[in-house]
Amino acid sequence: MSGSDDANASDADPDHPADAPDAESARRPGEDTPNRGMAGARPEERPQPAGRRNSHGVRVDPEVEAAEAERTAAVSALVENEPGVLSRVSGLFSRRQFNIESLTVGPTTVDGHSRITLVVEETDSGIDQAKKQLKKLTPVIAVGELRDDAVRAELVLLKVRGEEPDKVHAITEMYEGQTLDAGPRTITAQITGDQGKIDDAIDAFRQFGIIEIARTGQTALERGDSPTTPGEEPGHSATGADETETETAAEKTGEYDD
């Protein structure tokens, strides 16, 4: 940028690069140059384009702009089971303000690998961004978003008042649940199933007075032959012919294991 000619004068003597202005050569580069700031057309005098983007940076017709709707998505992440991986994932979601409904984690049949299932409520671009940011975490092996027809389930434990054991039992049966603990004062039942079924069951148990509740959050797998995360190999049991492979995996992750 050599807009100011005095300092970058083409005939500048390299030994005296910045010839000082004498009193007569007080420099006001243009007639209009203000003492503070610069000359040029004011903002309202400049041509301005008519186009607009929405808050996600997508070009839109300003007349018909509609807010992008949020949706619920289940995202599965296959991760190396090293210390801190869960906090990396949860930290990422909180830092980037992704709305997270539930997170479940558990080992797979491959030693040293775990699966994390996240249910997020976000716009399409938010879900896309969440998946890409997850994929960037070094211990994350693969990330996939579950299709609508994926197999999904969660588990809830309900502790209710024990005054009407027969009716509690009947409701538990109705939701194909199990009674895990029954005493004179409380009954604890377990229900598994998709989110809608769990929500319905909880509603049905309200009549007895719910004392405590614990839900696991959703976990899910793709149906049939489709892998749950892209490129995911069919899991190996830790016995028999696959032993060599599982040892390798354990050795690999062991490098950073505590």
Add this chain to the structure above:
Amino acid sequence: MSESTNPLADDEETDATDRGGTDARERETDATPEAGPDADDGEPERPDTWTPTTGAESVIAALEGADVTRAFGVQGGAIMPIYDALYHSSITHLTMAHEQGAAHAADAYGVVAGDPGVCLATSGPGATNLVTGIADASMDSDAMLALTGQVPSHMVGSDAFQETDTTGVTKPITKHNYFASDADTVGDTVGEAFALARTGRPGPTLVDLPKDVSLDDTDREPGPAEAPARSTPDPEADTAEVAAAARAIEAAERPLCLFGGGVIKGNATEEARAFAREHGIPVVTTMPGIGSFPEDDDLCLSWAGMHGTGYANMAITHTDCLIAVGTRFDDRLTGGVETFAPEAEVVHVDIDPAEISKNVHADYPVVGDAGTALEQVSAAMGESPDVESWRERCTGWRESFPMDYVVDPDEPVRPQFVVEAFDAATADDAVVTTGVGQHQMWAAQYWTFTQPRTFVSSHGLGTMGYGLPGAIGARVALDERDETDRPVVCFDGDGSFLMTIQELSVAVREHLDITVVVLNNEYIGMVRQWQDAFFEGRHMASEYDWMPEFDTMAEAFGARGFSIESYDEVSDVVEEALSYDGPSVVDARVDPQENVYPMVSSGGANGEFALTEDQL
């Protein structure tokens, strides 16, 4: 951190030395003053081929194996075994005055050298003092490896003396971090961390090194430094993506290249320049992209964004096809995204798929290495777009919105004049570092950059105090490459300089040839400017009229001190300061009321940049 005076630490020291076994004790005996580095002039006694015997030696072996030649750091209890292993290493260690300085110096070293910088600190406060520098490197995608000491494994979690959950603290500001758990594998871990830092989109990594892991015996030599395969992206872009982008550019009427820091980090400067010139497409850069395209080229409109040139912001507002390479569309570039390049189809070339459509929707994503992908796009283009009239429009804006300022010998010296004076007196390959604030903007605006890796600044994090340690890192990188003739000029503000001024002692000790130019307006000037514009001129906590005399203070440090109070002193001081072979500080008393323009208000439209305060 001088923690070894603490009785608790002394206990731990003894404990640790015992665990170190005979090797450690033997080395300690060797390290008598006669045999020390002063006596043998720093020549390593160790043979060229050697085998590490402890975790700490394995760490150093891994660094040497990765061709690391330089480290910046500060000693301390938990990192002592690593420093001890450096004693005979070929790696030259530069002791900094403060860990933050070590991180910034390593960062700047990496920017200038093109190889990751390495910094070291002890546990606890040493590690937390690195945090600002790590966050800075993270925001600017700078490759850097931080090694931190940690309390012995069995004490981790017990709130031991100088214990901090360093991996926890640095998780969100590192590309990845590691907690070393085993002397046998710690070398491989350090090698992986180093390689990962520079692989794909660069970034800082950290390895936390518990003292027992460093002291434990091992007979395993670390393997070559390699990043995990999953973290190593394919440099080539998808051909369908490339073809779609090529069609869009061919059809454009008002195409504009936007070159970001990724062009420089990806060593794609040549490809980027060739692309723009071959197709005659005007160029704007981001601030980290400064130097990717020569600013004295007719095609170049300099940098866009909050304090970018009026012509760059006009061009970016009116383009119909923005070819963005290696940029993450930071809010200081875009202003409000609603009005950012609102009529442009966006071609976005980036190595990191997560940057695609993060802030600004990419109509044509091209995921790949900047240089490779640009060559692919160029090869896929049948013809260049017809842009003659668009180029003329861009040139017209350059004339309509000149970067002018008033020079009046009866008024205080304008800071822009000082920047231009130093630019005129130095060659094109000079390296400029800056702190953060008004002075940084003036340096970026009024210095004409023509080469990559010559503008070293804190962009994303905006860390005041970056300039001086940055200049130290830059100087060391140049000197190592026998580029001792290239000047290093640090532009700093009075507030910014005071934040890391202790590093001047390092520049003096190492006799580093740097010139610090303090554009001293006795304000946190950018805050003062905003207070005038948005807070009715209430100068709350922004007046710094209690500043020391920087020239006098420089002399006290052992550096040369100069001052500028009027225009007629500028040229002599510039000459003397630059010709002094060692650190010099120029206290330039500049016009305290000068403001940075143009200015796009926060979240505003780039095309509505203000040229004076009343336009904000």
